Amino acid sequence: MQHTDNTPHSFKDEVMAEPGGELLQRCYSCGTCVSMCLVNQTCPDYNPRRTMRMVMLDMREETFRNPTIWHCSACDLCHPHCPQGIHISDLMRAIKNVALRAGYESPLPSAKVDEHKCSGCDICEKACPYGALSLAAKTIDGKERKISQVDRSLCMACGICAAACPLSAITVEDYSNEKVAAQIQAGHWLKKAKSGDPKVLVFNCSWNLRAEADRDAMSELPANVRVVNVPCSGRIDPTFVLTALQAGVARVLVAGCQPGECHYKQGTRIAQGRMHTLNHMFEQMGMDAQRVQFVQIGTEDRGRLPATILDLVAELKSSTVAVA
Amino acid sequence: MVDAARHPNITVKSYTEVKRVEGFIGNFKVLVEEKPRYVNMDRCNGCGACSPVCPIEIPNEFEEGIAPRKAIYIPHAQAVPLRYVIDEEACIHCYKCVDACGKLDAIDFSQQPRQEWLDVGSILVATGFDNFDPSVIKEYGFGRYANVITAMELERINNSAGPTAGRIMRPSDSKFPNKISFIQCVGSRDERYNLYCSGFCCMYTIKNAVQWKQTYPDADITIFYMDIRTPSKGYEEFYRRAREMGIRFIQGRPSIITEDPKTGNLFIQAEDVGLGRTIELESEMVILSTAAIPRVDTDAMGSVLNISRSPDGFFMEYHPKLRPVDSPTDGVFLCGAAQSPKDIPASVAQGSAAASRAARILNADEWEIEPIVAMVWEDRCISAQGKKCGICATKCPYGAILVETGKAAMVTAAKCHGCGGCVAECPHNAITQKHFTDAQVISQLHALLRHEPEKKVLAFMCHWCSYGGADNAGTSHFEYPASQRGLRVMCSARMDSDFIFEAFRLGAGVVLVSGCHPQDCHYITGQRVGAERFEKLTKRLVDMGISPQRFRVEWISAAEGAKYAQVIREMDQTLRQIDPQALKEEIERTRPELERRVRRLPEIPDVALALELAKATS
Numbered sequence: 001m002q003h004t005d006n007t008p009h010s011f012k013d014e015v016m017a018e019p020g021g022e023l024l025q026r027c028y029s030c031g032t033c034v035s036m037c038l039v040n041q042t043c044p045d046y047n048p049r050r051t052m053r054m055v056m057l058d059m060r061e062e063t064f065r066n067p068t069i070w071h072c073s074a075c076d077l078c079h080p081h082c083p084q085g086i087h088i089s090d091l092m093r094a095i096k097n098v099a100l101r102a103g104y105e106s107p108l109p110s111a112k113v114d115e116h117k118c119s120g121c122d123i124c125e126k127a128c129p130y131g132a133l134s135l136a137a138k139t140i141d142g143k144e145r146k147i148s149q150v151d152r153s154l155c156m157a158c159g160i161c162a163a164a165c166p167l168s169a170i171t172v173e174d175y176s177n178e179k180v181a182a183q184i185q186a187g188h189w190l191k192k193a194k195s196g197d198p199k200v201l202v203f204n205c206s207w208n209l210r211a212e213a214d215r216d217a218m219s220e221l222p223a224n225v226r227v228v229n230v231p232c233s234g235r236i237d238p239t240f241v242l243t244a245l246q247a248g249v250a251r252v253l254v255a256g257c258q259p260g261e262c263h264y265k266q267g268t269r270i271a272q273g274r275m276h277t278l279n280h281m282f283e284q285m286g287m288d289a290q291r292v293q294f295v296q297i298g299t300e301d302r303g304r305l306p307a308t309i310l311d312l313v314a315e316l317k318s319s320t321v322a323v324a
Numbered sequence: 325m326v327d328a329a330r331h332p333n334i335t336v337k338s339y340t341e342v343k344r345v346e347g348f349i350g351n352f353k354v355l356v357e358e359k360p361r362y363v364n365m366d367r368c369n370g371c372g373a374c375s376p377v378c379p380i381e382i383p384n385e386f387e388e389g390i391a392p393r394k395a396i397y398i399p400h401a402q403a404v405p406l407r408y409v410i411d412e413e414a415c416i417h418c419y420k421c422v423d424a425c426g427k428l429d430a431i432d433f434s435q436q437p438r439q440e441w442l443d444v445g446s447i448l449v450a451t452g453f454d455n456f457d458p459s460v461i462k463e464y465g466f467g468r469y470a471n472v473i474t475a476m477e478l479e480r481i482n483n484s485a486g487p488t489a490g491r492i493m494r495p496s497d498s499k500f501p502n503k504i505s506f507i508q509c510v511g512s513r514d515e516r517y518n519l520y521c522s523g524f525c526c527m528y529t530i531k532n533a534v535q536w537k538q539t540y541p542d543a544d545i546t547i548f549y550m551d552i553r554t555p556s557k558g559y560e561e562f563y564r565r566a567r568e569m570g571i572r573f574i575q576g577r578p579s580i581i582t583e584d585p586k587t588g589n590l591f592i593q594a595e596d597v598g599l600g601r602t603i604e605l606e607s608e609m610v611i612l613s614t615a616a617i618p619r620v621d622t623d624a625m626g627s628v629l630n631i632s633r634s635p636d637g638f639f640m641e642y643h644p645k646l647r648p649v650d651s652p653t654d655g656v657f658l659c660g661a662a663q664s665p666k667d668i669p670a671s672v673a674q675g676s677a678a679a680s681r682a683a684r685i686l687n688a689d690e691w692e693i694e695p696i697v698a699m700v701w702e703d704r705c706i707s708a709q710g711k712k713c714g715i716c717a718t719k720c721p722y723g724a725i726l727v728e729t730g731k732a733a734m735v736t737a738a739k740c741h742g743c744g745g746c747v748a749e750c751p752h753n754a755i756t757q758k759h760f761t762d763a764q765v766i767s768q769l770h771a772l773l774r775h776e777p778e779k780k781v782l783a784f785m786c787h788w789c790s791y792g793g794a795d796n797a798g799t800s801h802f803e804y805p806a807s808q809r810g811l812r813v814m815c816s817a818r819m820d821s822d823f824i825f826e827a828f829r830l831g832a833g834v835v836l837v838s839g840c841h842p843q844d845c846h847y848i849t850g851q852r853v854g855a856e857r858f859e860k861l862t863k864r865l866v867d868m869g870i871s872p873q874r875f876r877v878e879w880i881s882a883a884e885g886a887k888y889a890q891v892i893r894e895m896d897q898t899l900r901q902i903d904p905q906a907l908k909e910e911i912e913r914t915r916p917e918l919e920r921r922v923r924r925l926p927e928i929p930d931v932a933l934a935l936e937l938a939k940a941t942s
């Protein structure tokens with residue numbers, strides 16, 4: 001049985017005293033935030049409503065061990081829909097702060113800086129949507145240098161920094177440059193599929209598909225299409241695109257979230273800039289600028305991504321495009 | 325309505341607007357304006373020959389815009405009177421209807437608005453409610469997704485006399501939807517729109533679902549809700565029946581609806597709270613149970629009738645428990661959804677109650693009013709001297725004071741409830757309150773502070789709350805020091821700054837002003853009038869050199885005897901902690917300024933006499 005403590009100075013009070021935690025008791029458990037959030041598609045224990053109840057019932061340790069507070073990326077899709085005006089991500093951050101003070105650590109993977117490669121250029125610090133990176137003086141190979149440092153409690157592992165770093169000095173576990181490159185090529189699909197069928201490579205962000213049917217459709221695409229999932233379209237390093245084109249892919253499609261709905265606040269905007277630059281570059285090189293395309297999928301765009309991909313495949317089939 | 329129209333004692337004035345209301349309980353004068361219908365009511369027999377020839381088609385408001393209507397039309401089948409009317413804005417003056425009407429010659433484009441004054445004894449407000457426009461909740465897609473409709477639209481589609489002759493079809497393809505979902509609390513219980521619960525939507529949704537399921541037993545029906553509210557007779561049983569029939573209830577407020585553009589079907593995402601998991605449910609049609617909201621013209625109607633609105637925007641009753649059908653203006657009664665969202669049984673009950681409250685007035689030759697009312701000393705009122713003022717009228721919660729420059733302010737005694745706010749606020753001491761005149765209060769002050777005033781805790785109390793609190797302290801044996809001296813007035817609004825200056829001038833040790841908590845005020849906004857004054861007064865007293873701890877403001881309810889005793893104990897303690905010599909010096913030092921403040925009091929009728937008597941007996 002759950003024993004609760006509703007006396008002053010309980011865990012609940014501690015959370016409510018934390019900036020962002022003030023409105024906790026307004027929640028009437030309607031579940032709007034839960035169904036708006038996409039994290040629970042990949043992490044079924046993720047549930048901000050239940051986390052709030054756990055705090056209200058003073059379930060301190062269980063709350064800290066629950067993945068919700070660590071996984072909330074403050075994308076704030078939920079907050080405008082809460083009928084009680086609760087800023088859910090602020091509340092999650094308040095709880096997280098209490099947890100950090102109690103000595104708990106984020107279970108998420110985080111960005112890692114290769115201190116030997118890092119030149120201290122500061123580009124990553126500006127790119128990180130969470131302020132998780134900062135330059136600090138450190139003695140490397142006997143010399144004192146300023147290099148980038150990751151604050152693990154803030155990093156959400158979006159990989160935007162990894163794509164931004166001009167020296168490839170940052171890696172995010174599971175989505176390292178090497179692993180992404182391997183996925184692009186793996187299984188010799190480029191060689192295997194029927195000759196004459198132009199290949200399409202899709203880099204897809206993990207958060208832009210709300211509909212179950214769309215997620216299913218993505219695994220039932222024709223054999224000449226490969227989908228590489230990345231945490232965020234902001235993780236797409238332009239070299240990934242070039243690698244793919246060099247390997248014989250006809251078209252690269254990068255799919256991110258609609259601006260304002262990005263799971264990592266600004267990833268989709270950063271990706272938009274990068275892909276735009278690539279289009280320009282291709283044009284100047286006398287290539288088809290549309291070899292890489294960028295789409296932004298919104299919460300309400302049911303069916304749009306699978307349809308876009310199939311349209312692209314059909315278009316390629318019916319035209320004679322330069323592939324090399 | 326048809327019955328009402330037939331009743332010998334009821335006149336229905338349709339297409340008629342209330343423009344102005346003057347007078348008071350039992351003696352209202354109401355200016356009404358009948359709009360031109362361009363159809364002569366005596367000649368039109370409702371044959372309907374005109375409407376088919378009219379070339380204009382516009383959305384029919386009664387059918388929620390689902391069906392069209394002509395520019396010459398009958399609003400709906402049960403309309404009273406069952407006669408045609410021309411919508412002037414839509415009419416193109418082709419006069420085809422005139423030809424169609426022929427010999428009856430009922431169409432008359434020369435009609436003008438007609439005004440008349442009615443003498444009435446009492447007024448019932450039964451103006452009802454409006455429906456919330458759900459298109460502002462973007463995530464539900466109303467207005468963008470054809471098959472998301474409101475409950476009101478469903479009522480029309482589902483009605484055998486409605487635009488589809490009762491054949492249920494969904495808007496996108498006119499197909500019968502077998503899988504439907506209802507969403508509750510759309511725009512209510514939601515701080516972005518309306519915080520209150522609309523009350524009747526749970527039951528009408530269950531009603532619509534049950535009706536549907538009875539007619540189409542194979543239908544797949546889901547109701548998304550946060551809480552189902554069934555507080556009336558038989559309602560909970562009805563809810564159980566709905567569950568037993570196989571209607572699916574899901575506790576969880578949907579966050580978003582998306583549409584499959586190919587099929588027009590809708591996908592609802594919600595957390596099933598019982599399950600603790602997000603579900604996605606496909607529906608062929610979604611029905612939104614929208615909030616009942618105050619009518620758009622509530623403010624305009626309120627100022628015509630001089631009645632106010634509660635925080636939720638609906639008309640405010642005199643007292644939520646004890647006078648729920650009376651408005652704060654005597655002789656004006658509220659019923660139905662105009663006062664707060666309520667279903668038909670509750671609206672009918674309140675309507676009947678309001679009618680019998682009104683009948684008491686109609687059947688009485690005389691009406692007893694409050695004896696404690698405000699009265700203007702006409703020769704003192706500066707408005708009578710042609711100067712602009714009217715402060716009193718702005719403070720009156722009941723609109724009982726009429727000020728026209730050039731004439732003295734006029735109090736309608738039958739409207740005045742006797743809070744005394746105007747009396748205390750008049751800068752020229754031109755109003756008094758019967759039974760609580762300035763002279764009477766000042767006499768009491770002098771009597772209470774006759775001996776050793778510097779050792780007294782002088783407490784002003786309002787009749788309804790803090791006086792009750794003091795009484796409660798007594799009957800409950802909550803002890804407080806004997807240094808307390810109490811002075812009762814009707815409302816904190818009556819506690820004139822002059823009284824407090826006079827108390828300090830007389831050397832009172834500490835002074836308390838106490839009244840109701842704002843929500844408990846017996847005089848709607850009387851407490852607020854007092855509170856605003858005390859806020860300024862607190863600063864002014866400090867500026868005058870009076871130590872801040874000598875003046876205190878507290879809101880104490882009639883049930884808070886313990887609080888009253890505690891406040892008095894604390895004030896007595898405060899007084900004891902002030903060095904007597906310093907207090908004496910402060911009283912002497914501040915006296916000249918206080919004397920200056922109250923120098924004009926003796927000009928008020930009877931006050932000079934009261935002061936003289938006080939002096940003689942001291």
Ligand SMILES: Cc1cc2nc3c(=O)[nH]c(=O)nc-3n(C[C@H](O)[C@H](O)[C@H](O)COP(=O)(O)OP(=O)(O)OC[C@H]3O[C@@H](n4cnc5c(N)ncnc54)[C@H](O)[C@@H]3O)c2cc1C
Nearest residue numbers: 450451452453475476524528660661662666667668669671
């Ligand atoms: C979709 C839906 C379904 C419902 N189903 C049920 C049900 O099954 N059972 C049930 O008990 N309740 C039901 N209700 C609730 C029911 O509608 C209300 O209880 C009822 O309408 C309240 O009656 P009323 O007379 O107070 O207000 P209204 O019905 O709103 O009537 C007010 C009338 O006053 C008129 N009016 C307004 N202002 C003025 C003015 N200034 N001058 C002259 N006339 C004016 C309006 O035109 C209107 O005719 C339902 C409500 C909705 C929205």
Ligand code: SF4
Nearest residue numbers: 027030031032033082
């Ligand atoms: S949307 Fe708001 S009220 Fe509803 S469960 Fe989430 S935090 Fe609570």
Ligand code: SF4
Nearest residue numbers: 128155156158159161
């Ligand atoms: S992975 Fe994302 S959150 Fe972490 S440091 Fe890099 S940019 Fe910041």
Ligand code: SF4
Nearest residue numbers: 705706713714716750
């Ligand atoms: S506040 Fe006093 S002076 Fe001013 S109009 Fe009213 S009664 Fe007259």
